[in-house]
Amino acid sequence: MRQLTALDAQFLNVESATTTAHVAGLAILDPADGAVTRDALARLLLDRMHLSPALSLRLVPVPFGLDHPYWAADPGFDIANHLFETVLPEPGDQRRLAEEVARIHARRLDRAHPLWEMHLIRGLAGGLVAVYTKVHHAAIDGVTGAETLAALLDLAPGDRRASASRAGATVVPLRAPAGTRGRSDQGSGRGADQGSGRSAGQGSDEGPGLARMLAGAAVRNATQPVRALRSAVRAAADLDAIPLVSTLPGAGLISRTARFVSGDRHERPEVPRLAAPRTPFNGPVSAERRVAFGSVPLKDVKSVAKANGISVNDVVMTLCASALRAWLVERAALPEEPLVAAVPVAVRGGGGRDGVGNHISAIVAPLPTNVAGVRERLRETGAAMRAAKRRFAQAPASWLEDLCSVLPAPVTALATPALFRLASVAFPPVNIIVSNVPGPQFPLYLCGGRVLSYYPLSVVSDVGGGLNITCFSYDGMLDFGVVACPERVDDVWELLGHLRAALDELLDLDRA
Known part of the structure; x- marks a missing residue:
């Protein structure tokens, strides 16, 4: 049991009638022997939930919202509240799948569980199946999300007992078994038979208790001015690099003064x-939400990066700028x-915090969409x-947490x-959020079915823009997931087509 940080709680606070704050992934699987069933998934989840604490903890709110909520074990956990089954209408193509996923992605998670x-x-066409999973951003960041994914995946189709504890506790550093190769280019209702299941090993601790929560809230609210001042000084040290605020008169002077007062003598490179x-x-x-997804060969992205002396992430950002x-x-x-x-960055130290919560920051940079020439x-x-x-x-990696800590929790x-809604109308801080998550370059399996693709899907909001592009490198491909509000982006599939065309354009440049 522990309390949410100001940053964790902020992901709860941003939710409204029009905004959800969960992150998700869409796995496309070849079920092979048909082993990918709801019952098999239920057994797998119940068997491995102890490897990912975020799956078994529920929120315990503080009365009247006087403080940030707590995480506590859910003594009444029931798998039927979390695992569902849907059958697509024919023809079961990508567009139908995207429509169903968008419908599910638009729904908020039930905070009672x-x-x-x-x-x-x-x-799905071709006998394939899909598994869509969403987890609230208050519970996971990129690292804990990878740990959760690793806990459920195996290195071989028959290796049903392989777990994150044995496979390195995270997807990214897994090493390929000998002889494996990257994949070739691969082209909701609540279902019946939702039997209940109880997670083994669930604790009986339902929370910190009313008296303790109220006492903690009183202490934290009494000391809030001191903590807010510290957070404000730390955030002010990089005021000239924070979107929107950096454009205000005197932002640079305030930043230099804050660094001097705090004893920070590190010179900061100038930012545009x-x-x-x-x-x-x-x-x-x-x-409402719209979703599109697709893949490009990772070797082509690496080829462009190598030919131009830049990183793979730089190429990804260029593809997004061009699209x-x-x-x-x-x-x-x-x-x-x-x-x-804005580009989210994991800043988690070794070991994390019990596998729950956020240790993230963000790099903010101009995206040269105004430059006509491809090169x-x-x-x-x-x-x-x-x-x-x-x-x-x-800069301190905590600037995002510091900004969230300036005001008291009830406020x-x-x-x-x-x-957030005011910011979207008057002064949007960023235009888009782009994420690039590295993954394993060998095949993984879920309930014996081979994962062919894994498309990450993230958050759109008033303040972050009505469009989010996230990609995940897996098994020789770069898998893109695009999420948008239809009032802001009228055709997400067209945008995905532009991403592919942008890579072709870069490859043609290097061949010329």
Whole structure:
């Protein structure tokens, strides 16, 4: 049992009638012998839940919202509240699957239970099946999400007992068994028979108790001014690198003064002006979502990176810049200024915090959508990302947590949705959030079925923009998941097509 941090709680606070704050993944599987069933998934989950604490903990709110909630074991855990089955109508193609996933992705998680769901989706063309899993961002970040994924996956189809404890406790550092190779280019209702199951080893601790919660809330609210001052000083040290705020007069002077007062003598590299221009992506989001997904060969992305002396992530950011530019040009909506992108970064130290919660920050950088030439856009993207990384390396990794800690818990809980909606209309801090998550380059298995692709799906919100692009490298491919609000982006599949075209354009440059 432990209390949520200010950053964890902020992911709860942002939720509203139009905003959800869970992260998700869509796995496409070849079920082989048909072993990927709801019953098999239930057995697997109940057997391995102890490897991922986020799956068995529920929220315990503090009365009247006086403090951040707590995590506690759910003594009444029932797998039927989390595992569902759906059959797609014919023809069971990608578009039908995306429509079903978008519908599920738009629904908020039930806070009366541990904050996750898994959906087995059958009826796909070619006899394939899909498994969509979502977990609230208050419970996991990129590292704990990878740990959760690793806990459920095996290295071989018959290795049903292989677990994260034996496979390295995280997907990313897993090593391929001898002889494995990367994959070739691969082209909701609540179902019946939802039998209940109880997770073995669940604790009986239902929370810290009313008296303890109220006493803790009283102490923390009494000391809030002191903690807020510390957080404000730490955040002010990098005021000139925070989106929107950095454009205010005197931001640089305030940053230098805050660093001097706090004794921070590290020189900060200069960063470009981070003012997000107005785009169709920015504005209040609706409660609906649209989803698109697809893959490109990772070897092609690495080839472009090697030929131009930049990182794979720089190429990913260039692909996004090119796709966004093409989409905006078609709608006569391309701003003269570069877009501003936020790139989440895991800053978790060794061991984490019991496998639950967030240790994340963000790199914010201009995305040169205003540059017409492909090679020049690639070069400027690489330079912008290098500058942003240098600045990030010099700044405290806690700036996002510090910003969330400035106001008392009751105030942030009440004010966040309204402030986010106001920001979307008056002054959006960023245009888009882009994530690139490295994964294993060998096949993995779920209940004996081979995972062919794994498409990550994330959050859109009033403040972060109505479009999110996330990619995951797996088994020789780079799998893209695109989530959008339909009022902000009218065709997500078109945007995905532009991503593929952008890679072809870069490859043609290197061949010329």
